[in-house]
Amino acid sequence: MGVTVVDHPLARSMLTALRDRNTxxxxxxxxxxxxxxxxxxxxxxxVPTAPTEVDTPLAKTSGTRIAQALVAVPVLRAGLxxxxxxxxxxxxxxxxxxxxERDHATFEASMYYSKLPPLEGRTALLLDPMLATGGSASAxxxxxxxxxxxxxxxxxxxxxxxxxxxxxxxxxxxxxxxxSIDHGLDDHAYIVPGLGDFGDRLFxxx
Ligand code: PRP
Ligand code: URA
Numbered sequence: 001m002g003v004t005v006v007d008h009p010l011a012r013s014m015l016t017a018l019r020d021r022n023t024x025x026x027x028x029x030x031x032x033x034x035x036x037x038x039x040x041x042x043x044x045x046x047v048p049t050a051p052t053e054v055d056t057p058l059a060k061t062s063g064t065r066i067a068q069a070l071v072a073v074p075v076l077r078a079g080l081x082x083x084x085x086x087x088x089x090x091x092x093x094x095x096x097x098x099x100x101e102r103d104h105a106t107f108e109a110s111m112y113y114s115k116l117p118p119l120e121g122r123t124a125l126l127l128d129p130m131l132a133t134g135g136s137a138s139a140x141x142x143x144x145x146x147x148x149x150x151x152x153x154x155x156x157x158x159x160x161x162x163x164x165x166x167x168x169x170x171x172x173x174x175x176x177x178x179x180s181i182d183h184g185l186d187d188h189a190y191i192v193p194g195l196g197d198f199g200d201r202l203f204x205x206x
Contacts, residue, residue: 036085120148129157134166
């Protein structure tokens with residue numbers, strides 16, 4: 001499993017603002033989207049391309065086009081905060097959804113919704129901003145693998161070492177792009193220092 005820490009100064013400064021407990025939901029949403037743009041650009045360097053030709057106002061020249069439509073799968077709810085960035089960068093993207101919720105006592109994720117487009121032989125961008133215990137990401141990857149995804153890249157804003165280790169065990173072929181690997185988890189399986197509950201801060205349900 002490849003883990004890439006996207007440490008562009010823009011990404012780090014936006015994450016700092018997301019961490020700030022005083023950042024209100026409207027700004028949190030804006031920053032989440034902008035940060036997802038940076039993550040998505042970094043994570044899609046290897047997307048298949050094909051040569052093409054283009055007429056500039058002055059001459060014909062060779063160029064590049066994206067050769068394969070991607071599939072994006074946000075994990076409800078928090079992953080929705082990253083979706084618009086991907087649809088703006090890749091307007092042809094197909095979008096599937098996975099709904100997962102952590103149990104407050106066991107921290108295990110259970111799936112309450114799944115609607116995936118055909119994934120056979122395709123690359124899926126899994127959007128989930130928090131990789132904490134790794135239970136949600138592992139369950140989402142199970143669903144994507146069952147649906148035939150050839151390769152999965154997880155876009156995560158903040159990751160815990162515990163979550164990375166669990167995903168590494170359950171899905172060693174998944175690549176992870178994250179802005180930060182934080183210190184670890186607290187007794188409630190929240191990432192420390194983290195940024196709190198991403199979904200609640202995104203949707204103003206604190
Ligand atoms: C959050 C987050 C991840 C999950 C990460 O979702 O968005 O999906 O926790 O935790 P894990 O790695 O320990 O599984 P949550 O269950 O809070 O649901 P929500 O997005 O609907 O708020
Ligand atoms: N989910 C969140 O939203 N935040 C955490 O720190 C852990 C799981």
